[in-house]
Amino acid sequence: MAPVLPFMTEHIWQNMTLKYGAGEESVHLSDFPKAGVVDEAVLKNVEVVRAVITQALKLRNDKNIKVKQPLSALYLDKQLELVCAPYFDIIKDEINVKEIVYLTDFASLSTEYLSLNFQVAGRQLRDDLNKVNELFDKLTDDEMAAFVATYRKERPITVSGYKNSLPGELFNLLSKEKEHMAKSHSGVLVALNTELTDALKTEGLYREILRHCQLLRKEAGFAVSDKVLLDFETAVPALSSVVNEYGADIRRETLSEVRHLQSPLMMKKIQLDEG
Structure with missing residues (x-):
């Protein structure tokens, strides 16, 4: 294109090739492309970016949030930063988010909690099973966080309203997404902040x-x-x-x-x- 449409080709080069990739300062300083040459690394990176966009749009659909509705943040694994950085604007536009945040640990988007293992607890607590379960249902977030910390230290748990200590074997440690968070659980790990501010x-x-x-x-x-x-x-x-x-x-x-x-x-x- 450059010999026939020099100015148009230069405009495309400056706004596409240099913006999303690497190359000479001007199209007229670059080598003539070789037919059939495929950059496998670029293809793999684009495949990852497409997977990120697909997963994020699926999360939007699962939460019934239209793409036209902006969201505050998309969360990605820190290991994807080098791959996704050249396509930063494309990802933001396709998903319609204000920023992309890279995390080293997705656990920060989840809250851990304890749930009774009814098969084990039923044998030990017997008639008290429902009472203990009701007491746990009434726990505040701070109280539950304290019990999770105690559980991780492999210490027995004492809950107000029940006379006996409860061994850790009675519980399962589970996690749930924090409020206004949507996280994918298959393929590329992505998450969206779905809180809609005014x-x-x-x-x-x-x-x-x-x-x-x-x-x-x-x-x-x-x-x-x-x-x-x-x-x-x-x-x-x-x-x-x-x-x-x-x-x-x-x-x-x-x-x-x-x-x-x-x-x-x-x-x-x-x-x-x-x-």
């Missing part, structure tokens, strides 16, 4: 409104370069605040001015979940 909800509504505006432009037959007039009507304060906060972004993305229209060319009523 700011994230507002941005999600903005993206939804923008999508409908672009669809309306298309339905009205406007060219991509045409400037248009937009008007919004809603009785929901949360949606009004979205239009006010992201008004400049809406105008820029839709090539529009927002003003009150007496007789609009097209109107469309949409239903949005304002959270």
Whole structure:
């Protein structure tokens, strides 16, 4: 391409090849590519990145969170940092997250807790089994954390409301994801922070409104370069605040001015979940 379209090729080189890989400072300083040469390392890295994106999107789907709704963080294994770093922006855009956090230990996203091993505990506690189980169900998070620490030290556990100490063999040590955490359990290990703050909800509504505006432009037959007039009507304060906060972004993305229209060319009523 470079000999025929030198400026266009240079633009592509600067914004794709150099951004996501390695190469000469200019396409015109690089060697002519050899046909059939395959970089196996790049192919393997791309395969890992695709697996990360697939797992993260599956987590979104499992939690019924649309891709248009931004999330605060994607968590990846620290060992994937070198592989994923060149594709940082692509991963963020595909999954729609604000940041990517690399962890050396995914246990920090989970909470450990003790659960009675009913097969063993039933034989030892007998009639007291239900009572002990009810006492454990009422434990606070801090109390449970203390019992987990005691269990790990292989010491007997004493719970308020029951007279006897409980040996560790009566329990199973389990873990559960912390609130607002979604973690994959197969393939590449990834996790998402699914907590939706007010700011994230507002941005999600903005993206939804923008999508409908672009669809309306298309339905009205406007060219991509045409400037248009937009008007919004809603009785929901949360949606009004979205239009006010992201008004400049809406105008820029839709090539529009927002003003009150007496007789609009097209109107469309949409239903949005304002959270």
